[in-house]
Amino acid sequence: MGWLRKKKKPKSDIVSVRGAMVLEDLIECCDGKSNPIKFFSADEICKATDNLNEANHITELSDFGYKWYSGKNENHGVILIKKALHRFNDYQEGKFCRDIAVSSMVSGHKSFLKLVGCCLEFKYPVMVYHGVKKHYKLDDISEEPWKRKMKIAEDIATAFAYLHTAFPRPFVYRNFSPKKIILDDDGVARLSDFSCCVSIPQGETFVKVDRIVGRFGYMDHNYKMSGLVSEKTDVFAIGIVMKNLLPTEEETEEEGDISEQEICQMKAFAMLSLRCVGLKGEVPTMVEVAKELKKIQRYLHNDSSSPSSETHFDSPQDISSSSVVLSNQT
Template identity: 35%
Template sequence: MGVRKIIVSFFRPRQKDEQERSLNFQKNGGALLEELITTFGARYKNPIRSISADELVKATCGTDRRIDMSNDFDFMSTGSLEERPILVRKCTGRILKEIVRDIAVTSQMSHHKNVLKLIGCCMEFESPALIYEYSGTNTLSDLLHEPRNHRILSWKSRLRIANDIANSIAYLHTGFHTPLIYRGLDPGKIIIDNNNIAKLFDFSLCISLPPGELHVEVDGQVGRLNSLDTTPSSRFITQKTDVYSFGVLLLMLLTGQRAMWRDQEGKLVNIVVFVNKRLNQIVDPHVLKEGGGIEQNGRYKAFRELALCCIKPEKDDRPEMIEVAKELKRIARHIHIEEVIQVDRNYKSKSYDYHAVFICVLLIGLVIFCVLRVSF
């Protein structure tokens, strides 16, 4: 009898645990399906792989490397699943709606090269976990604000990162039948891989525009960078809300500063106010060490002007995200402009030579044709 009690007591916790996991799976899976249908209708394409709790525990067993996040709700750790490295993100303090929104949007954005690729999710915990393809553990926040422990970002790398994130946000705005607004842009939500390619993640605050509407009114979170926008219309979320936060991100890339910090006197400093007061003295000293002369200063100025355009108080005065992406490409291409002009001149002079030869050959041919015709 005693042995039987021991056996029963041994299996009951596991049975209870399995029941809880089953209930969690039904609850979380149902919420995810509802979110997919609500946001994407019948147009969602990429299937989402379901990973069991046992698989995930095994995948992360013995790995205790955690990545600092930009909030207190999530933590990310490394692991190995089916012999390939992974990142596991657990959202312990978020509401379920935000987590399933994150899974739904990320799954439909995972094909984009500048989005952290989602391998699958585990729905058996009370709060679902997201499993990503491993792309390194350095966030943009780490590289900008903790350079002692990480590589220093060159100007070329900063330009590329800005371009990468602009592309991912622009796709979010234009790639679906209903525009999606990211709303929570932050350097802590951008992972930079070893090739300096930026990968955006955490779409939990993402919101879709209702059909026929240009804005959504919200009372809750607008994202840390958007909180710097103190205009009365800031509670109305539009695509220009993302443009504003991206403009702040550009200023952070240019200056190396945080969005807000305390000065030597303990006063809180806003990067938007800081930049407007010091337009000619804001470039990160690490970047200035690279030199480059007048040409490089021209790029800094163009980058700064684009950032200031993105954070204009009136939303209608801000550019569309796709226009911002195009301008960043133009700035990035604006390299060795004198060489480009010289190459263009050489090409034109060669073209003129080719044209002259062609015309001479044509004239000679006509003369020969006329002579032969007269002879006969």
């Protein structure tokens, strides 16, 4: 039955098709404005990584869909290389192009991985980022110290706020979970993977999508049930992540040395997470979430201003009880 097999496309054809798709997505996302990125050859990628040598494999970042490598480049020093592990179908090719387009738009912001370019010549596509000495994924949030948890939440809220407000049309991430967070060796959290990012048409507050993607527990009701994506889709997701950042009652008791300031901070943090998922008052915008998280952090550092009344609890038990409420809802 070999005669029924599809004839393989020449590499030049694949590169041309992918290049056209990337250009189309760049034009759509950037409203026709020029947003140049570098296209690497396969030889350049191989040279930078010693032929994708396993010694350069970054196991902390790799997952079921992509393999990450560190490399060196004359013009950019340390680089990160994300290589797909399987051939893409048309839908996946489209997601890859969207990832390139949106990554190129946000690369100048500190809360995102900085895209250098891509390579379209490999059978399995490649993206190239600026690197630092060490990156790792945030697989277990509970192991991070409280101070860092707060900063991670603010970093990601700031990233979402930028997506929602920095462009003529809001962009919604819609596929968020802690595994999308990459930390550098200084503990700075950066958002990656914009393959499922969608834009909301001008004058509208939501957009309907054909495919529901993402982790079920991080999806708001409208998106999960109807495919309606709005800015609240991201607000809900970060609210769930914030809930997971809160210590349990047992963890609080085990710590023993949590200061009164930290207790107040956790109360405000818990209330804000409830607001994000629609269980307490009006759902805030992502800009409001980022500002409130910054304010709560300042309170921990002996700032005279306390967290706002909207994110205040009346008793210490409210920290753990809020987690129970959130768990029942998700």
